[in-house]
Amino acid sequence: GAVVSQHPSWVICKSGTSVKIECRSLDFQATTMFWYRQFPKQSLMLMATSNEGSKATYEQGVEKDKFLINHASLTLSTLTVTSAHPEDSSFYICSARAQGVNTEAFFGQGTRLTVV
Amino acid sequence: KNEVEQSPQNLTAQEGEFITINCSYSVGISALHWLQQHPGGGIVSLFMLSSGKKKHGRLIATINIQEKHSSLHITASHPRDSAVYICAVRSYNTDKLIFGTGTRLQVFP
Numbered sequence: 755g756a757v758v759s760q761h762p763s764w765v766i767c768k769s770g771t772s773v774k775i776e777c778r779s780l781d782f783q784a785t786t787m788f789w790y791r792q793f794p795k796q797s798l799m800l801m802a803t804s805n806e807g808s809k810a811t812y813e814q815g816v817e818k819d820k821f822l823i824n825h826a827s828l829t830l831s832t833l834t835v836t837s838a839h840p841e842d843s844s845f846y847i848c849s850a851r852a853q854g855v856n857t858e859a860f861f862g863q864g865t866r867l868t869v870v
Numbered sequence: 871k872n873e874v875e876q877s878p879q880n881l882t883a884q885e886g887e888f889i890t891i892n893c894s895y896s897v898g899i900s901a902l903h904w905l906q907q908h909p910g911g912g913i914v915s916l917f918m919l920s921s922g923k924k925k926h927g928r929l930i931a932t933i934n935i936q937e938k939h940s941s942l943h944i945t946a947s948h949p950r951d952s953a954v955y956i957c958a959v960r961s962y963n964t965d966k967l968i969f970g971t972g973t974r975l976q977v978f979p
Contacts, residue, residue: 788966788967792911796971797956797969797970797971797972798956798967798969800966800967803966845911847911847912847913849967856900856901856918856920856960858903858915858918859903859915859918859960859967860915861905861912861913861914861915862912863910863911863912864910864911864912864913866911
């Protein structure tokens, strides 16, 4: 299958700082990328959907000023957690899909964020 | 009631056993995914189905659209198959993935 690379795989940061997570599609053009958050032993929760070149669409309850998403090219989307707090500690995972009906979604390796 | 239900939640097996994980859904879908998540967290897409049956190595996935049900089978299970298996459906209305809660599989040698 296609490859989606997410970086970093883990990060520890201090409260109040910002953290940027990158998601790259390595061998296809990802017109749509999805950002998910996963709490321990729970399912993935969609945070936002981003289409290349346009503003991300956030799910209800997700603060767009806190979780900044940029999808400036067909191969790269970034999620920036601004002014991180310990409650933002979680596993974040991206998914990318090419344009078209019923195209498959491929997932990144995920980023474990710990805010201390 | 969740829109995507998986069973069982937990499953243990001896190496070599045939394993079945079930997924039922209640929404209209355009596709169904079977995903594998290892302890490190990364997710691998195993199958995407919209009808019938697919096979890849020891893995077989089937879907019955009329009954809104899918199964994932693992033949000749191996300890390296130990992972969480997640069923996710792509909603026909929203085009978003709706995830099941996953099935934690442990295969012992």
